[in-house]
Amino acid sequence: MKALVSVKRVIDYNVRIQVKPDGSGVVVDGVKHSVNPFDEIAMEEAVRLKEKGKVTEIIAVTVGGQKCEETLRTALAFGADRAVHVKVDEEIQPLTAAMALAAVFKKEGAELFFLGKQAIDDDAAQTGQMVAALLDLPQATFASKVDIDGGKAVVTREVDAGLETLEFDLPGIITTDLRLNEPRYLKLPDIMKAKKKPIETVSLADLGVTAIAGLKSVKTANPPKRSKGVMVKTVDELVTALKAKGLI
Amino acid sequence: MSKILVIGQHADGKLNSGIAKVVNAAKAIGGDIHVAVFANDGAAVAAQAAALDGVAKVLVVDRAGNDDYVASAIAPQIVALTQSGGYSHVLAAGTTSGKDFLPRVAAKLGVQQVSDIMAVHSATSFDRPIYAGNAILTVEAPAAPAIVATIRLASFQATGAAAAAAPIEKISVDAVIPGHTRFVSLAAQKSERPELQSATRVVSGGRALGSSENFSIIYSLADKLKAGVGASRAAVDSGYVPNDMQVGQTGKIIAPELYFAIGISGAIQHLAGIKDARTIVAINKDPEAPIFEVADYGLVGDLFALVPELEAKA
Ligand SMILES: Cc1cc2nc3c(=O)[nH]c(=O)nc-3n(C[C@@H](O)[C@H](O)[C@H](O)COP(=O)(O)OP(=O)(O)OC[C@H]3O[C@@H](n4cnc5c(N)ncnc54)[C@H](O)[C@@H]3O)c2cc1C
Ligand SMILES: Cc1cc2nc3c(=O)[nH]c(=O)nc-3n(C[C@H](O)[C@H](O)[C@H](O)COP(=O)(O)OP(=O)(O)OC[C@H]3O[C@@H](n4cnc5c(N)ncnc54)[C@H](O)[C@@H]3O)c2cc1C
Numbered sequence: 001m002k003a004l005v006s007v008k009r010v011i012d013y014n015v016r017i018q019v020k021p022d023g024s025g026v027v028v029d030g031v032k033h034s035v036n037p038f039d040e041i042a043m044e045e046a047v048r049l050k051e052k053g054k055v056t057e058i059i060a061v062t063v064g065g066q067k068c069e070e071t072l073r074t075a076l077a078f079g080a081d082r083a084v085h086v087k088v089d090e091e092i093q094p095l096t097a098a099m100a101l102a103a104v105f106k107k108e109g110a111e112l113f114f115l116g117k118q119a120i121d122d123d124a125a126q127t128g129q130m131v132a133a134l135l136d137l138p139q140a141t142f143a144s145k146v147d148i149d150g151g152k153a154v155v156t157r158e159v160d161a162g163l164e165t166l167e168f169d170l171p172g173i174i175t176t177d178l179r180l181n182e183p184r185y186l187k188l189p190d191i192m193k194a195k196k197k198p199i200e201t202v203s204l205a206d207l208g209v210t211a212i213a214g215l216k217s218v219k220t221a222n223p224p225k226r227s228k229g230v231m232v233k234t235v236d237e238l239v240t241a242l243k244a245k246g247l248i
Numbered sequence: 249m250s251k252i253l254v255i256g257q258h259a260d261g262k263l264n265s266g267i268a269k270v271v272n273a274a275k276a277i278g279g280d281i282h283v284a285v286f287a288n289d290g291a292a293v294a295a296q297a298a299a300l301d302g303v304a305k306v307l308v309v310d311r312a313g314n315d316d317y318v319a320s321a322i323a324p325q326i327v328a329l330t331q332s333g334g335y336s337h338v339l340a341a342g343t344t345s346g347k348d349f350l351p352r353v354a355a356k357l358g359v360q361q362v363s364d365i366m367a368v369h370s371a372t373s374f375d376r377p378i379y380a381g382n383a384i385l386t387v388e389a390p391a392a393p394a395i396v397a398t399i400r401l402a403s404f405q406a407t408g409a410a411a412a413a414a415p416i417e418k419i420s421v422d423a424v425i426p427g428h429t430r431f432v433s434l435a436a437q438k439s440e441r442p443e444l445q446s447a448t449r450v451v452s453g454g455r456a457l458g459s460s461e462n463f464s465i466i467y468s469l470a471d472k473l474k475a476g477v478g479a480s481r482a483a484v485d486s487g488y489v490p491n492d493m494q495v496g497q498t499g500k501i502i503a504p505e506l507y508f509a510i511g512i513s514g515a516i517q518h519l520a521g522i523k524d525a526r527t528i529v530a531i532n533k534d535p536e537a538p539i540f541e542v543a544d545y546g547l548v549g550d551l552f553a554l555v556p557e558l559e560a561k562a
Contacts, residue, residue, distance in 0.1 A: 013517070017382040026383050094351075095360050120497070122378050124363045126351030129319065133355035138429040139319055141348045144491065154432070158491045159344040160445070160500070161259065165432035166318070172428070178498055179485065214360030218373065218386040223523065229544035235557045238529065238547055247506045247527055248449075248473060248562050 001170075002110040003046045003055045005080065006101055007039040007062050009071040010121040023219035033067070035074050038116025040183040041176040045146060046114050047079035048181065054148045055112065057081050061104050063097045065089050069199065076194035077186045083199040084108075086207065093214040094122075096204075098130035103207035105135065111171040112153070117142050128175035138168030141175040250279030250371050253335040255326060256297045256306070257317070257345050258287065263296040265446050266341035266399075268406035273399045274339055275302045275407065276368035282307055284329060286314040286322055291416075298414040301407045306416045316431035317345050323352035324423040330357065330394055332421070336371070342398040342501075354396040361396045362389055366403035376400075380497040380520035401445060402503035402524045437490050441467075444493065447476030449506040450525075452495055455482035456511025456533075456551060463488045465552070466510060469559045478502070480512045496521035511551045514539025531555065 011017065012032040019026055035043075049055040060075035060083040062068045072083040086100045105113050118125035132139035140146075140155035144163065147154040148170075157164045158177045204211060232238045242248045252274045257264040267283065274281045282305045283297040290308040298306045309325055326349070330338050338353060340346035342364050354361035367375040369386070372395065378385050389395045444450060451473065453466035463483070470477045478495040479488065495502060497517040503524035510531045512518060519542060522528060530543035531551050540546040547554060 011379070016516070017379040019383050026379065093360050095355060095358075098355060118498070120380065122363075123380065123497070124361070125347050126354065126361050126363060129348065129351035130355035132320070133323065133352040136426065138426075139348075139352070140429075141319070142344060157344075159434075160492060161434060162436040162490065162492050164434045166429060167432050168429040178481065179491065212358070212360065213390070215362065215390075216388040218388050220378075221384045221386070223377070223381055223384050226523075226528075226542045228541055229528075229546065231540070231546045231548065233547075235547070235554055235561055238545055238558065239561045241545060242506070242527075242529070242562075245527070 001055050001112065002057045002059060002108055003049065003112040003114065004059050004061055004105050004108060004110040005039070005042050005046045005075065005114045007043065007060055007071050007075045008036045008116070008119050009033050009062065009064060009068045010036045010119055013037055013120055019220050019222045023221060025217070025220050035071050036116050036119045038118060038120070038176050038178070040078070041178065041180050042114035042116055043075055043078040043080065044181045044183040045176060046112070049148060050079065059084060059108055059110065061086065061101060063088060063092065063100045072199055073194050074186070076197040077190045078184070080197070082197055085199055085201045087201050087203055088211070090211070092211055094124050094127045095130055095214060096209065096211045098127050098134060099209045100204060100207055101127070102131045102134040103209055105131065107207070112148070113173045115173065115175050117175040117177050128173050132173040138172035139175070140166050140168060140172065142177045143174050144177050144179045146174060146180065250277055250336045251334060252277060252279050252281045252337040252339060253330060253333065254281060254283045255338070255340040255346070256283040256285040256293060257341055257343060258285065258293040261292050263293050264341055264343060265406070265443070266343060266401040267297065268300055269401050269404040270339050270341050270399045271300050271302050272404045272407040273365060273368060274337070277337060277371050279336070279371070280304050282333070284309065284326070286311070286325055288312055288315045294416045295413070298416050299410055301410045303410065303414045305414055308416060308418045309421055310418065317349070318429050318431055319349040319352055320429050321425045322349045323356065324425060325421045326353045327356045328421040328423040335394055336391065337395045337397070340398050342400050346398045350396060350398055357394055357396060359394060359396055360389070361398070362387060363398055364400040365397050366400045380516055381523050382516065400501065402501045437492055441470060442474065442476040444476045444478055444495070444500055445502055447504055449473050449475035450478050450502060450504045451475045451508040451510065452478035452480065452512060453483055453488070453510050454480040454512030455486060457483060457488055460488045465555045469508070469555055469562070472559050472562055476504070480518050509539050509543070510555060512539055513537050514542065
């Protein structure tokens with residue numbers, strides 16, 4: 001069984017985001033980028049399934065510009081066997097990304113597709129669900145536990161009320177939550193080996209996908225700043241202040 | 249004029265408390281507001297939706313299995329209703345369920361979803377948070393064929409009670425529902441405490457609590473204050489509390505009047521969940537902890553001494 005894993009290049013989660021003064025976006029040049037943390041979890045899950053003999057081949061895929069090749073190399077170091085780079089130089093939106101990812105899934109004849117539940121840059125949390133809709137396939141989002149057996153997936157999902165369990169017939173789409181696993185630490189030999197693994201480059205046109213214009217970005221702004229409050233020295237002082245404001 | 253379809257998400261026979269906020273967002277867009285209830289038997293939920301101010305009509309789609317809200321089963325019904333009803337907007341609460349089924353609806357309609365609307369400028373222009381709320385993006389969405397959006401509940405007040413209940417109409421939709429996905433079970437945490445997302449006060453504990461036993465001092469303070477209880481990711485990952493208590497970018501986004509961050513450092517991913525809290529109180533032994541940069545009241549010291557004292561004096 002082939003598994004596809006998508007990996008997205010995003011600004012590292014430790015970076016303090018700076019909004020450009022002209023409102024045209026956030027500063028990305030010269031800023032540290034990494035693999036979206038949820039996608040590392042997606043990779044790790046696929047690799048564990050391969051180690052258990054449930055998955056035979058792992059294909060990493062990304063949609064983006066030249067620099068996303070680094071992201072694919074990271075995925076290959078994790079244990080992907082090969083990678084597909086859908087090369088686009090212009091900005092694309094989740095539906096276009098989803099159309100490209102769906103096309104790759106179909107072309108590869110994969111049975112499982114792991115994506116992150118959200119990318120930490122745009123936080124849209126929609127790509128996996130869109131892929132599932134476009135392919136009319138099952139989806140299990142926000143997964144914290146995955147069992148694959150006998151052509152079925154049993155997935156525990158983190159939902160507002162607690163933990164939900166769904167079962168679906170393969171093929172299907174799974175989006176990963178933080179507690180699904182803890183991604184392994186990459187070792188130097190794996191990083192070296194990854195350099196020799198194949199990356200196939202395709203265009204949207206090769207996949208028969210036309211980018212959807214979708215939403216227009218009007219401007220990017222800073223959120224309202226919270227002003228620094230006061231430091232109190234004792235619990236009494238805190239209680240007095242909260243009572244004075246009618247908060248307790 | 250806009251014709252707005254609000255998805256009336258529900259559980260255990262109760263309309264999700266966020267729907268009153270989604271209706272308020274719909275009022276800001278302006279137009280005819282219909283709430284659609286997809287349920288096994290939606291009568292009781294529909295009556296609750298009909299009592300919300302601003303709702304012109306409630307549509308009920310009864311079908312065995314709808315209560316489970318499996319995305320691949322609900323989405324085609326919403327798509328069919330959107331198309332047959334000629335709706336200009338489809339809105340859902342930005343809960344885990346809204347985030348699950350709505351992108352499927354958007355993809356089927358061939359549109360981009362607007363995720364987590366936090367402000368409405370016009371029927372087609374909205375603000376949404378990106379980078380864990382560290383930047384706000386204003387987007388303009390094409391009006392046709394429809395605008396599909398989730399609403400960030402922490403950004404909107406609830407609509408009030410209607411003077412007269414809106415009419416309720418039972419309808420059926422023409423949708424093919426795949427059998428490939430089955431709901432198995434829901435392990436819900438039952439709690440007598442106020443629900444995290446609607447509580448006016450919330451007390452959260454972090455990694456510093458050290459164990460689930462120690463977390464009892466957080467529950468105990470919360471009970472004294474009639475507050476909901478939350479936690480940082482570190483506290484959830486360490487197994488002190490269940491996942492549904494996580495507050496932050498990847499947990500719950502909340503907007504209480506009063507928030508206590510106890511033994512929580514204040515990572516940006518945690519702060520993303522409390523940006524709209526009215527007053528933040530932080531208790532931390534490290535005077536340099538980033539949480540103090542956003543706290544309205546900061547108290548430096550050992551939480552194991554300070555929290556019981558606070559409980560006694562509050
Ligand atoms: C200059 C610029 C302008 C933009 N303008 C807009 C805009 O106006 N409106 C808007 O909504 N978005 C805009 N985007 C964002 C758009 O490119 C999204 O980042 C992308 O399509 C996916 O959205 P997301 O990251 O929020 O997806 P999510 O749905 O949060 O991602 C979930 C998962 O999907 C997978 N995934 C998503 N995208 C990719 C990818 N490209 N390659 C591989 N895997 C992927 C990953 O596994 C990820 O974890 C803009 C981006 C740029 C660079
Ligand atoms: C993609 C991604 C998503 C994430 N999403 C979330 C999210 O949704 N929510 C979230 O919370 N985190 C999230 N995180 C994790 C986040 O980055 C932090 O790791 C986490 O919030 C830290 O939790 P903490 O503050 O409890 O722990 P720590 O950072 O370890 O802080 C513990 C604090 O307790 C203080 N302390 C210790 N002992 C005492 C004592 N006796 N008395 C008083 N104070 C004491 C310390 O000074 C310290 O400040 C995410 C991370 C990533 C990468």
